[in-house]
Amino acid sequence: MTSARPSTRFGRLARAAENFARSWNTVGMQMAFYTRTLAEIRNAFIHYKLEVVRLVAQMSLGTGAMAVIGGTVVIIGFLTLSAGAIIAVQGYNSLAGIGVEALTGFISVYANVRIIAPVVAGIGLAATIGAGATAQLGAMRISEEIDALEVMGIRSIAYLASTRVAAGVFVVIPLYCIAVIASFFAARIGTTFGYGQSTGVYDHYFNTFLRSTDLIWSFFQAVVIGIVVMLVHTYYGFTASGGPVGVGEAVGRAVRTSLIAAAFVSVIITLSVYGQSGNFDLSG
Template sequence: MADTISVGATPSTLRPRLRRLAGTFGTGWNRIGEQTLFYALTIRSVGIAVVHYKAEIVRLIAQMSLGVGALALIGGTVVVVGFLTLSTGAIIAVQGYNQLSGVGVEALTGFVSAYINVRIIAPATAGVALAATIGAGATAQLGAMRIAEEIDALEVIGIRSIAYLASTRVLTGVIVVVPLYCIAALMAFAAARLGTIVLYGQSSGVYDHYFDTFLIPSDLLWSFVQTIAIAVVVMLIHTYYGYTASGGPAGVGEAVGRAVRASLVSAIFVLLLVSLAVYGQSGNFHLAI
């Protein structure tokens, strides 16, 4: 009797694979639905947080901006954002001057600072700083409360947990990001100017001329809009992962890692969408010699 050799997957092995694939697909859609519902409830509960949990908002503002404990000694998030944007502004000076000097137009380094820092570098750096400091801290705090059953205890005593824990943090993130971004933009401008003038010896008058010429005030306002949108998205993602953490301390650490990864990707995506919406039509830029 000749043996029968089957090629490929048989129906008996194909059906479990299809069931696993359908289950994975359904689980992903359910997770997206849960996140969307959580985000909607968090945004809708901002009014409740403002009315009933003012003290918590004030406490979170102090904690997120200046930090607590040992972190308060160095200024908390303010110093982190300042040093990050200081380094990126210095990179603008180094790369901008070197690249432009290759074609003989190094005098336009001030233009590069006024154009790229405002539209891309400063908002992106602020988003990274928010995700790595305020966002990660919020995820860890909420995750620790979840595994310690403190969130369930809040629900038992009649406190709206989403409004008290998530909405307050989202609102605080938006409030804190405004002065933080002012510091970020100033540090980026100062680092680019000092790097170009001190390190490369360019005349301060030349740099200031091109910087003042191409710095558009409306771009600064749109840059604030970009940063606020990024702050909302970052805080929503981090509060969700912290609020739904499970699996003990290891689960909290995993939730922080997942939240940081998701918020960084989402922050760049938001920056891209807002930039395309604002500057995609014409760019609001004209270079004339």
């Protein structure tokens, strides 16, 4: 058995180094695109206000068949209703096993505000609005519509990417509010009507641990997740290539990357705000 020749080993090292450098170049191009997109938001509001309004209407209520069922708003509502119902089922049963099922209201506040509402809003934004934005921009890229806009002197990033990021931030605000209300409603109905817990007991622990500062930080978390999700999806759509197949691949990569980024942002903000202790005292 002969060992590999030096030229072969050097060739493998060169290819590995080239792949490593290419991956970091891709990261650098993404960061440059994100920075420019955020910087162009001012121009988007100045020159393309009507486009921002149109995108907000399209993202929130949808178009065509999506408008019949209410678009993304209804989808997020059903997602968080399911999540709140799971909190009622799992929380009540788990706490009943140790005799403290009265604390189900606390579990509802803790899980829904800090985790479920902002993360579900981000997931819904990525799976519906974000994926649609990537497909739209990718189709424009492969049909050379973006090049035509640049030839006409239109700021392509401001008109296509910055407007969508701004509209996504506007849309995530009502989405978050709907997510919080739906999750609270589902958890309360499931606990009081489904398991027969007294509404007074549930409301006591719910109101005791519900803090306005937690809601503010949760809202901030949802807005940051919305910005990150829209930045990722606009980048993959803006740089799509390879025809219709390439657009489909770009949508898949964008959804995967945005979901990972949303989870990462949620972890970072939660640890930064609440720390390891959770920033609450439970005693009695």
